[in-house]
Amino acid sequence: MSQKEYGFETLQIRAGYDPKEHNYAATVPIYQTTAFNFGDTERLEKIYSLKEGGFYYTRISNPTSDVLEKRIAALEGGTAAVAVASGMAAITYSLLNVAEGGGEIAAVNTLYSGSFNLFNHILPQFGIKVNWIDDPYDLNSFRKAITPNTRAIFAESIGNPLINVLDIEGVAKIAHENDIPLIIDNTFPTPHLLNPIKYGADIVVHSATKALGGHGTAIGGIIVESGKFNWENGKFPHFTAPDYSAKNESLYELVPTSVFTTRIRLRYLSDFGAAISPFNSFLILQGIETLSVRINEEVKTTEKIVKYLSAHPKVSWVNYPGVEGNRNNKLAEKYLPNGYGTIFTFGFKGNQHDINKFINSLELFSFLANIGDARSLLVQPCVATHGSLSVENRNKAGAFPEAIRLSIGLEKAEDLIADLDQAFSKVN
Ligand code: PLP
Secondary structure, three states: OOHHHOOHHHHHHHOOOOHHHHOOOOOOOOOOOOEOOOOOHHHHHHHHOOOOOOOOEOOOOOHHHHHHHHHHHHHHOOOEEEEEOOHHHHHHHHHHHHHOOOOEEEEEOOOOHHHHHHHHHHHHHHOOEEEEEOOOOOHHHHHHOOOOOEEEEEEEOEOOOOOOEOOHHHHHHHHHHOOOOEEEEOOOOHHHHOOHHHHOOOEEEEEOOOOOOOOOOOOOEEEEEOOOOOOOOOOOHHHHOEEHHHOOEEHHHHOOOOHHHHHHHHHHHHHOOOOOOHHHHHHHHHHHOOHHHHHHHHHHHHHHHHHHHHOOOOEEEEEOOOOOOOOOHHHHHHHOOOOOOOEEEEEEOOOHHHHHHHHHHOOOOEEOOOOOOOOOEEEOOOOOOOOOOOHHHHHHHOOOOOEEEEEOOOOOHHHHHHHHHHHHHOOO
C-alpha cells in the first residue's frame, strides 16, 4: 500500500498491514508467540546482521507490534517507529539513546509528573544532567538551557496539565541551530490533531495508553523518527560507530533513515527489555482504527463543557485554548486547526473540602489518573498525578491547588454537563 496517497482516516485503518502477508486475515492477528523459527542458518545470519528483515524474538520485534509501529509512523509522517511497553519507556529510551554516556538534556518544566520525576531524580543518577527551560512560551529560555554538551530538547506538544501549546517550529529551529534533535511527547493532541514532524520535530513519543488505545485497556508506548536528522554531525558518534548489536557495523550506514528507532530496538529494547505485549499492540491498533472519529466527537463535547464551565459561578477560570484571553490562542490556531484537544483544566472556586465534596458527588465522570479514554475522566493533579512534586514545581506544571483536570470521552455532552451540575450543587 502506498501510504502517502491516503488520508488520515484511511491510514488509521489500513497503514502498515497487508493481509496477503498474514494468511489473508482481515484484521491484524495477534502473534502470541515468544520466538520465531530461524528457518535455516543462512537466514539466521542475514537477520542478525540486518541484511534481511525478520522476526526472531518478541522482546525485540513481533509482527503484531510491527503493524502498530508502521501505522503510527504513517500517521505521524515519520520513517520508522518502535513500540515499547509504556509511554514512560518510550521517553526513557529516547533520552538514553541521545544522551547516554554523560550528555545533557534541555527540558521544559511543564511536563507529565512521571517525565518530570525521571528527569529530576533518575536520569541524573545515570550521569545525564537535565537543564530546565523555565518558560515554555519564551524561545530565549530554550536557548539559555542549551550547553555544548546538550544532546536534545524535550517538550510536550501540549503540556500536562498546564495545557500550554508549544511553538514547535520555533523550538525546532533552535534545536537545529545547535545540531541537536527536538523530541516531542505528542500524547495529548494525538497525530490526528497535530503532527510535530511537519513542524520540524525529529522524534515523536507517545503514551499509546491514552487516546491511541482510547479505551483504557492497554499500557503501551511508541517512538517515531522523522528520518531527517543528521546523526553524522559529530555530536552522536555512537550512532555511526561500529555497533555490537549489528555485528560491529555502523547502524547509521546500515539504516540511515531509521537509525534512531533501530538503535533503541537493538540495544535498549533488546537489553533493557521493556517490550510491549502483542496483545496490547492489538488492542492499541483496534483503538487507532477509530481515532479521528473519537477525537472529533470528543472535541465537540469538550467545547460544550468548556462553555458550560466558563459561565459557572463556582469556576474561577477555564484553561482551554479558544477560551477568550487564553494565552495559547495564537499557537493553537497555528498548530491545532482541527481542534484544541479533549483535555483541559478549570479552577474550582472553593477550598479543598469543597473540591472533595464536588469530586465525591460525581456520578458519571470517573475519578482516576488517566486521560484519553472513551469514558470521561477527572482528577485533581496537585493531589494525584503531580502530588509527588514540590509545590513550586507543581505550580510551574500547572497543577495549581484549585485545578481540576478533565479528559472528555464519548458520553452524551448533556449528561456530562448534568453530572457536573449536580456535583456543583452539592457544594455550599
Ligand atoms: N506522557 C504524557 C503526556 C502522559 O500524560 C503520560 C501518562 O499519563 C505519559 C507520558 C506516560 O505514559 P504511560 O502511562 O503509558 O507510561
